[in-house]
Amino acid sequence: MLIQGFLQVTPGVFAIFYHHALGKTTAKKADDQSLSFILGTEIATAVFFLITYSIITFFTTENNFLNSTFLWIMAGLFFALSVFTFFCYFKLGKKNKNTTKLFLTRHTAESFTYHATHNKNRTDTIVLGFLSTTAELVFTLPLFIMSSVEILNLSPRFNFVFIIAYIVVATIPLFTVRTLYRTGHNLAEIQKLRVKRKTLFRIIISVSYLLLGVLTFISGVI
Amino acid sequence: MKDEEKILKVHCKALGIPSGSAEVFIKKSISAAEKSLKNRKIVIRADRVRAISKELKKYNKDLAYVYENFDKII
Numbered sequence: 001m002l003i004q005g006f007l008q009v010t011p012g013v014f015a016i017f018y019h020h021a022l023g024k025t026t027a028k029k030a031d032d033q034s035l036s037f038i039l040g041t042e043i044a045t046a047v048f049f050l051i052t053y054s055i056i057t058f059f060t061t062e063n064n065f066l067n068s069t070f071l072w073i074m075a076g077l078f079f080a081l082s083v084f085t086f087f088c089y090f091k092l093g094k095k096n097k098n099t100t101k102l103f104l105t106r107h108t109a110e111s112f113t114y115h116a117t118h119n120k121n122r123t124d125t126i127v128l129g130f131l132s133t134t135a136e137l138v139f140t141l142p143l144f145i146m147s148s149v150e151i152l153n154l155s156p157r158f159n160f161v162f163i164i165a166y167i168v169v170a171t172i173p174l175f176t177v178r179t180l181y182r183t184g185h186n187l188a189e190i191q192k193l194r195v196k197r198k199t200l201f202r203i204i205i206s207v208s209y210l211l212l213g214v215l216t217f218i219s220g221v222i
Numbered sequence: 223m224k225d226e227e228k229i230l231k232v233h234c235k236a237l238g239i240p241s242g243s244a245e246v247f248i249k250k251s252i253s254a255a256e257k258s259l260k261n262r263k264i265v266i267r268a269d270r271v272r273a274i275s276k277e278l279k280k281y282n283k284d285l286a287y288v289y290e291n292f293d294k295i296i
Contacts, residue, residue: 012296019288023236099294109296186237188284191291 001147001169003208006201007139008089008102008194009112010041011173013132015194017116017125018177019187031182036122038174040129045170048137049163052144053151060152071220077142078213085139086206090198100194104135133170139205146212226252226274233288251277 014037021030084103091101102109112135115128133140147166151159180190227248234244255273259265271290278286 009296016292016295019236020232023232023234096294099291100296101294102296104296110293112296113293186284186288188237188287191287191295194295 001143001166003143003205003212004045004140004166004170005172006205006208007136007173008100008198008201009104009136010129010132011177012100012102012194013112013116013128014038014174015177015187015190016113017119017128018181020117022181031178033122033125034174034178034181036125037129038171038178040126040131041133041171041174042129042167043126044130044133045140045167046163048133048140049144049147049166052141053148053163056145056148057152068220071216074142074146075213075217075220078209078216081139081142082206082209082213085209086202089205090202098195100191100198108135146216226270230274230278230285230289233285233292237282237284237288239282239285247278247281251281 014034017037018030018034021033024030025033088103090096091099091103104112112128112132115124115131119125119128147162151162154162177190230248230252231241231244234248235241251274254277255270258273258276259269262269275286275290278289
């Protein structure tokens with residue numbers, strides 16, 4: 001949950017989208033449209049989480065899926081993601097020192113920027129939110145899997161609460177950006193803040209994956 | 223340069239810069255940037271963006287920053 005709150009593709013696209021909406025329409029309309037974007041993100045998180053949860057539930061009840069091999073694979077995945085986020089999540093190099101360019105390919109990033117600045121209606125906005133969440137699936141899918149495994153150990157009464165909490169945490173960065181805009185901050189200030197904190201974000205995400213990997217490894221061996 | 227003017231106007235509105243003064247300094251910045259790039263044989267988009275944002279810095283730092291870094295956010 002914590003890791004998902006620090007991922008940067010969706011907040012980045014959202015910041016561009018909100019800024020452009022402010023430039024094209026009134027503040028009230030931009031605020032309204034931003035909710036559609038957040039709705040798209042919530043739908044994507046809910047869809048992917050529930051699909052993962054149902055697959056995990058099916059395999060666990062049918063084939064006793066949660067054996068140590070599965071946990072070893074998950075631990076390896078988390079270690080790999082830890083290394084990947086540390087070196088590749090934000091593009092490194094002198095040229096990218098004062099930017100928040102992410103792991104996305106140039107065409108994908110350009111495409112997101114284009115769609116964030118050229119969307120015409122509510123449906124476009126919801127789809128943009130959905131797609132920007134999908135772009136981070138490499139990082140979020142293992143989290144969905146492990147969270148589903150954790151949910152299975154909970155009482156069925158808490159499953160729904162856990163899923164809702166997960167979706168809420170995933171959208172906290174978006175609500176933060178929205179609040180910043182609503183309190184009079186602009187894209188320049190938000191972007192400067194993101195540039196300033198990018199090393200911190202990178203370390204938090206990487207260390208969190210590493211910790212998850214260690215915990216999964218320990219539970220797989222012991 | 224027509225496109226740049228349009229984009230800059232959107233940025234100005236989003237940043238809360240009054241449209242009257244924005245229009246004036248956008249035109250001034252673009253023409254000054256054009257002048258500075260006049261002697262160059264090859265001008266790519268990045269050169270134009272850099273030149274315009276250098277001129278914009280004289281009027282509004284936030285606008286110059288947003289214009290220069292807009293495609294470097296994600």
